[in-house]
Amino acid sequence: MTDAHTDFSRDMSYGDYLHLDAILTAQAPISAAPDEMLFIVQHQTSELWMRLAIHELTAARDAIAAGRLPEAFKLLSRVSRIMEQLNGAWDVLRTMTPSDYTTFRAALGRSSGFQSMQYRMIEFLLGNRNRAQVRPHAHRPDDAQALEAELRRPSLYQVALAHAAQSGFAVPADVLEPSDRPHARHDEVVEMWRQVYADPATHWPLYELAEKLVDLEDYFRRWRFNHVTTVERIIGFKRGTGGTEGVAYLKRMLAVELFPDLWSVRTVL
Numbered sequence: 001m002t003d004a005h006t007d008f009s010r011d012m013s014y015g016d017y018l019h020l021d022a023i024l025t026a027q028a029p030i031s032a033a034p035d036e037m038l039f040i041v042q043h044q045t046s047e048l049w050m051r052l053a054i055h056e057l058t059a060a061r062d063a064i065a066a067g068r069l070p071e072a073f074k075l076l077s078r079v080s081r082i083m084e085q086l087n088g089a090w091d092v093l094r095t096m097t098p099s100d101y102t103t104f105r106a107a108l109g110r111s112s113g114f115q116s117m118q119y120r121m122i123e124f125l126l127g128n129r130n131r132a133q134v135r136p137h138a139h140r141p142d143d144a145q146a147l148e149a150e151l152r153r154p155s156l157y158q159v160a161l162a163h164a165a166q167s168g169f170a171v172p173a174d175v176l177e178p179s180d181r182p183h184a185r186h187d188e189v190v191e192m193w194r195q196v197y198a199d200p201a202t203h204w205p206l207y208e209l210a211e212k213l214v215d216l217e218d219y220f221r222r223w224r225f226n227h228v229t230t231v232e233r234i235i236g237f238k239r240g241t242g243g244t245e246g247v248a249y250l251k252r253m254l255a256v257e258l259f260p261d262l263w264s265v266r267t268v269l
Ligand code: HEM
Pocket: 042, 043, 046, 047, 093, 101, 112, 113, 114, 115, 116, 119, 227, 230, 231, 234, 235, 239, 240, 241, 242, 243, 244, 245, 246, 247, 249, 250, 253
């Protein structure tokens, strides 16, 4: 061998640092179906990427609030890349056929991605808020409290609007109040973005911020689309294990807009 270190009796090794013993023993199929391992790893890796997305989105929100926009741009670009990574991951899961999945679906009981606390946290952080989505977490008070706490904070989009207000634009005060409801399109806010998009050279930082947010939502939409298409391919129109109508519910979610003003402004330019 080369001069590679081989004695880790006193030093931290790669596996120690990454806690691989915990991570690589956390796959526990509850059926004998060979594809359950794929299903578990796909969800666990998605949750790991979501963990990073929450970390970066929280930092991006802080950076915008502090007026450090270039730093936020870098973080928001990273989150878009994470979403792209998650979008690519569907290609692996798509190799599972309906015949494969039905061999272990019953073992999942009522568990479903619908109960993903981190997914809700990302939605709440961005501004797609709905207090009813906290209910499936009541059995885990720590998770429920973390989601409730997020509902009391301004969303990332509201922090962006507050930055616009500080830069001299007219933004109605009620739009900036933390809320447990999704953002609705607001004429005055659309008008604010119209002014930004009509003269990018003068308002470059806000223009770039808006485009970073649209980018992020674009990737998020692709994730929703890939999910519903994979789900239809695998379970057709069966009800979800989480109790919803399944594909019909997920198709409704395709119409959700995270930043409706930013999509509306396209029409008025
Ligand atoms: C065989 C693969 C999959 C199937 C059949 C499936 C099916 C479904 C269904 C039917 C729903 C609607 C809720 C329900 O009634 O259960 C749902 C929601 C959800 N799933 Fe999946 N899913 C799959 C893979 C994944 C993966 C890999 C993830 C990654 C974490 C994921 C994350 C989610 C999330 C976050 C929701 C909530 C979406 C929302 O409320 O907008 N799913 N899934």
